[in-house]
Amino acid sequence: MTENDKASSWPTVADRRLAAAIEVDRLVKVYKQTRAVDGISFSLSRGSITGLLGGNGAGKTTTIAMIMGLVLPTSGKVAVLGHRMPDESAEVLGRMNFESPYVDMPMRLTVRQNLTIFGKLYAVKNLTERIARLADDLDLTEFLDRANGKLSAGQKTRVALAKALINEPELLLLDEPTASLDPDTADWVRAHLETYRKANDATILLASHNMLEVERLCDRVIIMKRGRIEDDDTPDAIMARYNRTTLEEVFLDVARGRVQETLR
Amino acid sequence: MNGLTLHRGLAMHRINAMILRYWYLLLSSWPRLLELLYWPILQIITWGFLQLYIAENANFFARAGGTLIGAVILWDILFRGQLGFSISFLEEMWSRNIGNLMMSPLRPIEFLLALMIMSLIRLAIGIIPMTLLALFLFHFNLYSLGLPLIPFFCNLIFTSWSVGIFVSGLVLRNGLGAESIVWTLMFALMPLACIYYPVSVLPVWLQYVAWALPPTYVFEGMRALLIENTFRTDLMLDALLINGLLLVASFGAFLALLRSAKKHGSLLSGGE
Numbered sequence: 001m002t003e004n005d006k007a008s009s010w011p012t013v014a015d016r017r018l019a020a021a022i023e024v025d026r027l028v029k030v031y032k033q034t035r036a037v038d039g040i041s042f043s044l045s046r047g048s049i050t051g052l053l054g055g056n057g058a059g060k061t062t063t064i065a066m067i068m069g070l071v072l073p074t075s076g077k078v079a080v081l082g083h084r085m086p087d088e089s090a091e092v093l094g095r096m097n098f099e100s101p102y103v104d105m106p107m108r109l110t111v112r113q114n115l116t117i118f119g120k121l122y123a124v125k126n127l128t129e130r131i132a133r134l135a136d137d138l139d140l141t142e143f144l145d146r147a148n149g150k151l152s153a154g155q156k157t158r159v160a161l162a163k164a165l166i167n168e169p170e171l172l173l174l175d176e177p178t179a180s181l182d183p184d185t186a187d188w189v190r191a192h193l194e195t196y197r198k199a200n201d202a203t204i205l206l207a208s209h210n211m212l213e214v215e216r217l218c219d220r221v222i223i224m225k226r227g228r229i230e231d232d233d234t235p236d237a238i239m240a241r242y243n244r245t246t247l248e249e250v251f252l253d254v255a256r257g258r259v260q261e262t263l264r
Numbered sequence: 265m266n267g268l269t270l271h272r273g274l275a276m277h278r279i280n281a282m283i284l285r286y287w288y289l290l291l292s293s294w295p296r297l298l299e300l301l302y303w304p305i306l307q308i309i310t311w312g313f314l315q316l317y318i319a320e321n322a323n324f325f326a327r328a329g330g331t332l333i334g335a336v337i338l339w340d341i342l343f344r345g346q347l348g349f350s351i352s353f354l355e356e357m358w359s360r361n362i363g364n365l366m367m368s369p370l371r372p373i374e375f376l377l378a379l380m381i382m383s384l385i386r387l388a389i390g391i392i393p394m395t396l397l398a399l400f401l402f403h404f405n406l407y408s409l410g411l412p413l414i415p416f417f418c419n420l421i422f423t424s425w426s427v428g429i430f431v432s433g434l435v436l437r438n439g440l441g442a443e444s445i446v447w448t449l450m451f452a453l454m455p456l457a458c459i460y461y462p463v464s465v466l467p468v469w470l471q472y473v474a475w476a477l478p479p480t481y482v483f484e485g486m487r488a489l490l491i492e493n494t495f496r497t498d499l500m501l502d503a504l505l506i507n508g509l510l511l512v513a514s515f516g517a518f519l520a521l522l523r524s525a526k527k528h529g530s531l532l533s534g535g536e
Contacts, residue, residue: 029529031528031529061532062529065529065531065532068367069366069367069526070363070366070367070526070531070532071526071527071529071531071532072523072526072527086526090369090371093367093368093369094369096367097367098367100363102360102363102532103360103361103362103363103364104359104360104361105359105361105364106285106289106355106359106361107359108289108292108293108359109285109288109289109292113285113288116284117281117282117284117285117288118281118364118368120277120278120280120281120284121278121281121282121365121368121369121370122368122369123275123277123278123369147292163364
């Protein structure tokens with residue numbers, strides 16, 4: 001088999017129902033002189049919650065954007081639910097969704113109007129009931145007819161999460177999902193994500209700076225630094241390897257270059 | 265949204281969803297709704313009175329009644345058609361919603377079709393009152409042009425969409441820093457499209473450029489109809505042919521600019 005043949009048959013699992021939720025192979029993204037992502041590879045099994053950790057500029061957002069197809073890789077490959085991105089994105093975009101601080105919901109439209117439009121885009125069945133259910137789950141019922149621009153930051157985040165869940169996605173990509181929420185609401189959102197994952201056997205990839213959140217939610221952690229994967233394991237295994245009791249301590253070790261010393 | 269393929273089937277429910285979004289937006293802001301009427305009405309009043317004055321003082325214009333006011337209305341169809349398209353697109357950039365759309369199952373062709381339909385709706389809100397005002401104030405009945413009005417309108421709206429698609433691609437690639445192009449590019453066509461004067465006025469070498477623009481054929485056709493009572497089918501067919509080429513080229517440019525935006529990560533920034 002030639003290299004071209006190998007490339008054309010990637011991802012390798014023939015039955016797409018059995019394929020990994022996300023498969024990333026030697027992914028590289030170069031912006032002019034900056035190597036934002038530098039040859040990373042990983043595979044996420046279905047039904048898992050994985051935390052993508054790293055300081056600012058580590059390459060988390062670029063990685064997620066390449067998985068979503070919003071950014072084209074310089075080289076390397078991405079497959080989502082067994083389909084190559086971006087070539088086969090039409091096959092999977094309706095089965096995934098995302099929330100990111102880099103996008104907003106239209107401000108002049110009400111929450112209900114925004115969710116209706118996205119529900120229609122994703123061809124959600126029984127949309128009225130779905131919106132009512134999400135509003136109930138995310139405590140948005142009293143804001144449904146309020147313009148998005150008149151909501152607090154925390155309320156907007158919950159609306160963005162409702163949009164991300166509108167199509168009951170098999171794969172959910174979240175970039176800092178609880179960044180602007182108070183501790184109580186953030187905790188409640190995490191509980192909702194856990195419940196959602198269990199109920200739908202969904203896969204979640206979560207970029208976060210909140211180490212407690214990652215410890216609580218994730219069964220796997222990928223730590224990135226300067227576009228590369230520094231570590232990739234379960235939270236417990238990583239903390240044990242670094243001889244630390246919290247992921248925050250591990251994060252600081254990695255961010256401040258104390259990795260080699262700690263591992264030694 | 266898959267930025268690289270156009271060959272798959274269209275989904276009407278997604279196009280309808282986008283039209284619904286722009287409809288909600290339109291109704292959510294009365295100043296924007298008012299603006300749709302404001303400029304066309306201002307235009308028609310200003311130019312209508314000028315036409316009256318000229319008609320009283322110049323024999324030629326007295327014979328060619330309506331050429332000026334007709335040109336003003338047709339120019340507005342061209343200009344407002346593009347603005348109607350582009351403003352709906354800009355709404356996505358202003359609200360930082362473009363990433364949500366790109367990540368949804370919405371396809372580029374569906375997005376552009378929704379923008380085209382929305383440009384027709386916005387145009388109708390602005391132009392229909394304008395034509396009625398022209399009728400009641402200046403006794404110029406645009407609809408008396410009859411069936412020729414259809415090819416005039418179609419050719420102008422096709423050009424406005426081509427320009428709208430192309431400038432939307434530029435904004436997608438370069439962010440809102442390129443927004444001024446949306447407001448100004450159509451004016452670059454103004455002297456060359458020979459709105460208020462015949463092509464023969466231009467130097468010969470510039471006439472070749474003018475004849476490359478579909479609106480030139482429409483304005484020449486309008487003058488032929490109003491002055492000589494002749495409908496120039498040949499002009500309309502030539503304009504349609506060029507418009508077909510322009511639409512294909514603008515679609516191609518939009519897809520290329522979308523791909524470039526994805527390559528350079530512009531969709532994540534969206535701003536300057």
